[in-house]
Amino acid sequence: MLSLEWRLTIIGVAVLPVLIIIARRVGKHLRRIAREQMDINAEMNAMVGETLNISGTLLVKLFGRTELETQRFGERAARVRDIGVRRAVLGSQFWAILGLTGVIGSALVYWMGGHLVLAGAFSIGTIVAFSAYLGQLYGPLQYLINIPVEFSTSMVSFERVFEIVDLPVEIAEKPDAYVLTNVRGALTFDHVTFKYDKGDEGLLSAVRRYGRIDNVTTVLSGSSGGAAKPVADDLEAPSPHQARETALEDISFEIHPGQLAALVGPSGAGKTTMTYLIPRLYDPTSGRILIDGHDLRDVQLEALSDNIGMVTQETYLFHDTIRTNLLYARLNATDAELIAAAKAANIHDFIMGMPDGYNTIVGERGYRLSGGEKQRLAIARVILKDPRILVLDEATSHLDSQSEALIQEALERIMANRTSIVIAHRLSTILAADLILVMDRGRIVERGTHAELLAQGGLYAHLYETQFERSLEIERPADPFEE
Ligand SMILES: Nc1ncnc2c1ncn2[C@@H]1O[C@H](COP(=O)(O)OP(=O)(O)OP(=O)(O)O)[C@@H](O)[C@H]1O
Numbered sequence: 001m002l003s004l005e006w007r008l009t010i011i012g013v014a015v016l017p018v019l020i021i022i023a024r025r026v027g028k029h030l031r032r033i034a035r036e037q038m039d040i041n042a043e044m045n046a047m048v049g050e051t052l053n054i055s056g057t058l059l060v061k062l063f064g065r066t067e068l069e070t071q072r073f074g075e076r077a078a079r080v081r082d083i084g085v086r087r088a089v090l091g092s093q094f095w096a097i098l099g100l101t102g103v104i105g106s107a108l109v110y111w112m113g114g115h116l117v118l119a120g121a122f123s124i125g126t127i128v129a130f131s132a133y134l135g136q137l138y139g140p141l142q143y144l145i146n147i148p149v150e151f152s153t154s155m156v157s158f159e160r161v162f163e164i165v166d167l168p169v170e171i172a173e174k175p176d177a178y179v180l181t182n183v184r185g186a187l188t189f190d191h192v193t194f195k196y197d198k199g200d201e202g203l204l205s206a207v208r209r210y211g212r213i214d215n216v217t218t219v220l221s222g223s224s225g226g227a228a229k230p231v232a233d234d235l236e237a238p239s240p241h242q243a244r245e246t247a248l249e250d251i252s253f254e255i256h257p258g259q260l261a262a263l264v265g266p267s268g269a270g271k272t273t274m275t276y277l278i279p280r281l282y283d284p285t286s287g288r289i290l291i292d293g294h295d296l297r298d299v300q301l302e303a304l305s306d307n308i309g310m311v312t313q314e315t316y317l318f319h320d321t322i323r324t325n326l327l328y329a330r331l332n333a334t335d336a337e338l339i340a341a342a343k344a345a346n347i348h349d350f351i352m353g354m355p356d357g358y359n360t361i362v363g364e365r366g367y368r369l370s371g372g373e374k375q376r377l378a379i380a381r382v383i384l385k386d387p388r389i390l391v392l393d394e395a396t397s398h399l400d401s402q403s404e405a406l407i408q409e410a411l412e413r414i415m416a417n418r419t420s421i422v423i424a425h426r427l428s429t430i431l432a433a434d435l436i437l438v439m440d441r442g443r444i445v446e447r448g449t450h451a452e453l454l455a456q457g458g459l460y461a462h463l464y465e466t467q468f469e470r471s472l473e474i475e476r477p478a479d480p481f482e483e
Pocket residue numbers: 196197200205208243244247265266267268269270271272273274
């Protein structure tokens with residue numbers, strides 16, 4: 001082009017700086033929109049996940065908030081739509097501007113070239129050749145200018161990925177971590193203090209949030225028993241519902257291999273929190289937790305989770321078959337082991353009574369099963385895992401006496417010869433415990449056996465009178481398996 005006509009070349013490329021400036025501006029703008037679009041999308045997805053699962057839907061229906069939720073969803077979906085349109089329009093505008101500047105450049109070349117031809121500077125063939133070259137130059141240049149724009153919007157996705165990847169690993173394994181083998185099951189808490197992270201918005205808090213939703217539904221469906229009542233309200237102590245800084249304070253105790261420890265205490269005392277520290281879902285803020293004398297922080301995580309089995313208050317099941325859900329505890333278990341575990345958990349006969357037996361789909365979170373059946377499945381699952389240390393958050397719900405007895409029996413089987421820590425709501429568990437730890441407001445306030453604690457006449461005695469004696473009435477007359 002330069003060898004053909006240098007003046008036309010200058011005019012032809014003079015539009016390029018303009019293009020570059022425009023591209024920069026649009027790139028910045030598109031990048032902001034892309035970021036916003038992803039955030040809004042994520043918000044909508046979170047909302048769908050939260051309200052359209054079984055528990056969420058149940059909550060919405062029970063409170064008659066279908067319209068409100070529809071409206072809330074409509075608002076969010078509208079924002080997703082609007083920003084999508086904005087992004088598309090801006091993108092098209094950008095391309096239109098790119099095309100337009102090319103056309104303007106060509107027009108200028110023809111205009112200036114025409115004048116020069118008329119003035120006799122060169123022949124008309126030069127302009128024709130020149131404009132053909134110009135067309136070949138503009139096309140690739142437009143793509144080239146678009147690349148940084150595309151690149152900067154794509155970088156937003158990378159940024160979001162790295163925001164997650166760069167989060168500090170809270171529970172990290174040491175490089176030379178100790179592999180627990182032949183665990184005896186001695187568990188020690190040594191002056192453990194624990195505070196929840198204020199800005200704790202990690203995965204775990206999300207997990208816990210979902211847990212809370214389950215609790216709400218339990219209360220709603222009326223299956224929550226009296227144990228959830230804030231029994232310490234009328235005690236002298238400050239209300240347990242008042243938020244406090246530390247969830248656990250200076251907790252020390254020791255459980256010998258094979259012993260059963262029962263945790264009791266008013267709501268919010270920190271019982272669940274304490275059980276979360278054992279499989280290292282959180283690390284203590286200060287103090288140590290030891291298994292067979294090994295600090296949990298020095299132990300290999302996989303070996304740790306192999307040796308600890310947890311049965312949570314709310315049973316979580318995947319939307320899959322009973323078999324798959326049970327095998328989750330031990331992927332390579334044989335059918336015989338599976339059935340033995342189910343039998344030990346008193347759930348085998350029930351499973352065989354279902355049309356598809358072990359291949360029955362349990363439904364999302366197991367909603368097709370009753371509370372008692374789910375609990376027994378959870379017990380079967382942990383029996384299959386066969387951990388040395390068992391952590392059990394007893395369900396507060398009072399089932400009918402027959403299910404209650406089936407569960408009781410299953411629990412006795414699984415607790416035998418194992419170190420067990422149980423957040424106890426059943427009197428039978430408490431009576432069987434080698435050690436009772438009474439917690440209140442993050443501290444262990446009393447410890448001992450049932451008889452010792454009752455004689456002290458403190459918080460335990462109070463809890464016993466208000467909670468457990470009642471469960472005694474429910475448990476006693478109703479053991480149909482005694483005969
Ligand atoms: N993820 C969390 N972040 C911040 N604070 C929390 C978190 N989970 C629990 N807490 C607080 O820690 C305290 C102890 O809670 P925890 O769940 O251990 O009580 P609990 O003894 O199990 O009660 P309940 O008998 O009602 O189940 C409570 O004050 C609670 O509000």
